[in-house]
Every structure is written in C-alpha cells, then in structure tokens.
Amino acid sequence: MTDVDTALNEETPYARVGGGSAVRVVVDRFYELVIADPQLAPYFANADLPTLKQHQVHLISHLLGGPVEYTGRELRDAHVGLNITHEAYALVTKHLVAALTEAGVPDDIIATLGGTLVAVEPDIVSQES
Ligand code: HEM
Numbered sequence: 001m002t003d004v005d006t007a008l009n010e011e012t013p014y015a016r017v018g019g020g021s022a023v024r025v026v027v028d029r030f031y032e033l034v035i036a037d038p039q040l041a042p043y044f045a046n047a048d049l050p051t052l053k054q055h056q057v058h059l060i061s062h063l064l065g066g067p068v069e070y071t072g073r074e075l076r077d078a079h080v081g082l083n084i085t086h087e088a089y090a091l092v093t094k095h096l097v098a099a100l101t102e103a104g105v106p107d108d109i110i111a112t113l114g115g116t117l118v119a120v121e122p123d124i125v126s127q128e129s
Pocket of ligand 1: 040043044046047048051052055056059071072073074075078079082084088089090092093117124
C-alpha cells in the first residue's frame with residue numbers, strides 16, 4: 001500500500017479526523033490553551049513554538065495512522081531538564097483532550113490517544129509533585 005493509499009483509506013483514525021489540516025487545527029488550539037495557562041506558560045518561555053507545533057502535528061498524525069513520519073527528538077530527550085511535574089503533565093493532557101473534543105474528534109480516537117499519553121508519561125515527567 002502506498003502512502004497515498006493510506007491517506008485515502010477511510011479506516012485510519014487519521015482519515016476519520018480529517019487528515020493533516022484537522023490535526024493542525026487541534027495542535028494550534030492545544031498550544032493556545034497551554035500558553036494561556038499560567039501554570040504551563042513558563043515551561044514554554046524558551047521553546048521554538050513553530051518547530052514544536054510542527055513536530056507535534058507529525059507525532060499525532062503518525063499515532064493516528066497517517067502517512068507521516070515523526071522526525072523530532074525522542075520524547076525523553078525533548079523534555080529532559082524541564083522539571084515537568086505530574087501536575088503539569090495532567091494539565092497538558094487536559095488541554096490536549098479539550099482541543100481534540102472541540103474539533104469533534106470521535107471519543108474512541110481520543111481514548112486511544114489518551115492511552116498513549118499514559119504510556120509516555122514516565123518519559124516526560126521528571127519531578128514528583
Ligand atoms: C502530554 C504529552 C506530551 C507530548 C506527546 C509532548 C510532545 C512533544 C514534542 C513532540 C516535542 C517536540 C520535540 C522536538 O521538537 O524535537 C515537545 C517539546 C516540548 N515539550 Fe512536550 N509533550 C508532552 C508533554 C509536555 C509537558 C507536560 C510539558 C511541560 C509542562 C512539555 C513541554 C515541552 C517543551 C517546553 C518543549 C520544547 C523543548 C525545546 O524546545 O527544547 N511537554 N513535546
């Protein structure tokens with residue numbers, strides 16, 4: 001199956017949510033919520049947001065079965081030294097779920113992504129709160 005076939009295959013969650021443009025809408029809204037959150041904004045003070053958003057779009061698209069490779073850093077490497085607490089992680093997860101829900105992403109897809117978020121938490125959180 002070619003990448004084009006995969007993109008057109010309506011069975012993938014990526015196709016069901018509306019493809020790359022829908023993922024970009026979700027990611028833009030997600031970081032809008034994150035940056036507007038006073039508990040989270042300081043973490044992102046020195047981040048290169050355009051690159052971060054681009055990598056997040058690729059990662060989520062890939063997780064949804066889209067024909068997209070994730071070329072960013074390993075999650076552990078990207079978050080090392082940021083002292084991310086469990087509480088901050090829970091807030092970020094809440095904003096991502098809110099952005100997905102607002103965009104009309106089906107519940108089963110949100111639940112699957114949620115499972116992935118639980119699985120990667122130990123790679124991202126580096127401080128107990
Ligand atoms: C919920 C799960 C999370 C996922 C899937 C995720 C994913 C990512 C990705 C894909 C990148 C880009 C890596 C790169 O550009 O090479 C990134 C960077 C970053 N993340 Fe996360 N992240 C998560 C949670 C968090 C949390 C909870 C925080 C802080 C409260 C955070 C703060 C950051 C910052 C500040 C960067 C930029 C680091 C830099 O520019 O050096 N992330 N994240």
